[in-house]
Amino acid sequence: MEGINLNQIGVSFKGSGSYVPNQILTNHDISEKVDTSDEWIKSRTGISQRRISGLEEDVSQMGYKAALKAIKMTNWDIETIDLIILATSTPNDLFGSAPSIQEKLGANNAVAFDLTAACSGFLFAAITASQFLKTGSYKRAIVIGSDQLSSYVDWNDRRSCILFGDGAGAIAIEATNEFDNLIGFDMRTDGQRGCFLNLSSQNNQDVIVNNINCSTGGFSSITMNGQEVYKFAVREVPLIIDNLLKKNKYSSENVDWLLLHQANKRILDSVGDRLNISKGKILSNLSNYGNTSAATIPLILDEAVRNNKIKQNDVIATSGFGAGLSWGAALIRWG
Numbered sequence: 001m002e003g004i005n006l007n008q009i010g011v012s013f014k015g016s017g018s019y020v021p022n023q024i025l026t027n028h029d030i031s032e033k034v035d036t037s038d039e040w041i042k043s044r045t046g047i048s049q050r051r052i053s054g055l056e057e058d059v060s061q062m063g064y065k066a067a068l069k070a071i072k073m074t075n076w077d078i079e080t081i082d083l084i085i086l087a088t089s090t091p092n093d094l095f096g097s098a099p100s101i102q103e104k105l106g107a108n109n110a111v112a113f114d115l116t117a118a119c120s121g122f123l124f125a126a127i128t129a130s131q132f133l134k135t136g137s138y139k140r141a142i143v144i145g146s147d148q149l150s151s152y153v154d155w156n157d158r159r160s161c162i163l164f165g166d167g168a169g170a171i172a173i174e175a176t177n178e179f180d181n182l183i184g185f186d187m188r189t190d191g192q193r194g195c196f197l198n199l200s201s202q203n204n205q206d207v208i209v210n211n212i213n214c215s216t217g218g219f220s221s222i223t224m225n226g227q228e229v230y231k232f233a234v235r236e237v238p239l240i241i242d243n244l245l246k247k248n249k250y251s252s253e254n255v256d257w258l259l260l261h262q263a264n265k266r267i268l269d270s271v272g273d274r275l276n277i278s279k280g281k282i283l284s285n286l287s288n289y290g291n292t293s294a295a296t297i298p299l300i301l302d303e304a305v306r307n308n309k310i311k312q313n314d315v316i317a318t319s320g321f322g323a324g325l326s327w328g329a330a331l332i333r334w335g
């Protein structure tokens, strides 16, 4: 940390990076395992294939590769990074995977920690990091979304296994005292509806000594009520974005890009319709990667920045939503 600066009032988005594993799992491949078809999956979800990490890959390795690319876009000296937040639900170390990314990067002056909020995780992490920057506590932050859901999918459950894939994305955020490119945000959770999507611990009982029992750690596979999650997304996401736009005196015409968590093409289209945002402004890469949980937003953001779709000063309405249930939205200006 270079020192507290109480004049910092805003943040600026300086770089992006992403990484996906090489292994490709197509809909045809899945149809060899469970009773489904390429046609069904494409028409109900928009997904054609997804990436699956190999045995040698994990969340911190994928996150490191994405973070390094984001840092390269900035030309920052790695020693000047103050904060690294890793959004993940599938850490390779339950004590936290972010410090191992810090170590791989050689970001010796940064504090690094994990944040878990499922598919809203990256958005929540980017907002959290921005608060440290806006208060003047820190100057430079890397926010990473990295997930390896393939390890927790029940590959015999056709209702959920078709959706998920692995990957990572990252952004570099810097404090500034000239403007604020995080125009506004909102975050919500509703634990009452949490039962619709879970990746719960599965405890077995063990005896330590005599009558003292404990439970051994472990996790079951993802369980999901797809219809309820779908209804939740198409109801809450347009609402939270619409309120955010109104609160900040923006209209949907002022939005250059709608950047939603990539869960299902029908959810993207429905949210776009409800907000009156044209199809050409809705970013989508679901077909190639499926739902990579905390990674979807920075992954597609990085693709769009690198192929010159998203340009400096473009206004992006973004929303993450998923297990918790959790959801949130941010209105940002890129750059």
Ligand code: ACO
Pocket: 035, 036, 037, 040, 041, 044, 045, 118, 119, 120, 158, 159, 160, 162, 163, 197, 224, 226, 227, 229, 230, 263, 264, 291, 293, 321, 322, 323
């Ligand atoms: N292939 C063929 N048939 C299938 C498949 C499949 N893969 N999956 C379900 N079906 C069948 C069902 O058995 C059912 O058959 P039935 O009518 O004979 O009982 C029929 O298709 C319809 O099933 P629905 O569950 O109603 O299908 P739906 O149109 O709702 O699509 C889907 C299912 C794609 C899962 C959808 O509900 C969805 O996308 N929901 C959102 C899920 C989501 O995004 N989850 C992640 C959130 S982010 C996070 O935090 C991780």
